[in-house]
């Protein structure tokens with residue numbers, strides 16, 4: 001699959017549910033309304049859709065959400081997709097998780113062929129963690145990380161940089177992650193979805209500032225390490241570990257974008273930061289053969305836009321994109 005700007009689409013992210021056992025303040029309102037179950041694709045339908053994309057050249061697949069590991073029976077989907085790893089059609093199957101269920105599933109994921117997981121964790125302070133996630137328990141996530149490492153999974157910790165919340169903790173987080181052999185990636189908060197009382201402008205911390213602050217404690221050497229995602233990685237000389245930055249707002253990374261995103265209702269978003277989307281549920285359900293579906297995928301890829309236009313400033317106080325991150329899965 002090649003889009004109109006010559007970019008090869010080889011990476012699919014799939015939000016397998018919009019539901020979650022946390023309510024992170026930058027991601028969801030506390031009283032979120034979730035999709036009616038009838039609108040959500042079955043696990044079998046999700047597998048068929050993913051398989052169609054793999055046949056069309058997708059080599060990396062990431063399951064996300066909402067919280068992917070709270071979807072009932074989600075391991076059957078992992079197992080089904082794991083078969084494409086065995087056949088060599090798929091290079092990588094991975095997930096982004098809040099870690100709450102990892103203690104339960106880490107070994108099974110490793111057995112299926114998952115090699116890396118991204119775990120989102122914005123702070124090492126239990127009280128702050130509770131405030132940020134509203135419902136989360138840091139100890140439970142820590143047990144999940146232990147289980148994942150015991151199972152041999154490589155871990156990348158994702159932390160959203162939040163002004164006045166975790167900006168004093170970056171040094172400690174770098175030492176902690178690297179001490180355990182985990183990468184750390186800092187993410188700029190993106191203006192997505194109505195989230196209630198937490199004002200976006202107050203949360204936003206440009207990572208250029210975070211980097212300057214971090215550079216007071218550590219020597220950062222630029223590297224060309226890539227994981228197929230938009231993060232730029234530095235080596236932290238003092239720890240020997242890797243530190244990544246994802247900066248959608250201060251640095252536009254669209255020119256190398258190789259991905260599309262599928263929601264749990266079968267809607268394909270060709271860009272995280274744009275509203276245009278293609279419905280794949282109707283073509284999926286239209287017939288048992290994949291012909292109609294394939295045509296719909298081709299048409300969608302032909303519409304992939306050149307880039308996004310996120311912006312956070314005082315003239316734009318509402319979200320740039322009205323849907324929540326939990327819909328398209330980050």
Ligand code: SAM
Nearest residue numbers: 027065066067096097098120158189190325330
């Ligand atoms: N529940 C899983 C988790 O938290 O890892 C997967 C889904 S979550 C939507 C994926 C990632 O998006 C998380 O790392 C989360 O921190 C990030 N995220 C959510 N809302 C965001 C926002 N408004 N700006 C930037 N990142 C956001």
Ligand code: SF4
Nearest residue numbers: 020022024027066098
């Ligand atoms: Fe749930 Fe992940 Fe959103 Fe937090 S960031 S509310 S864990 S989907």
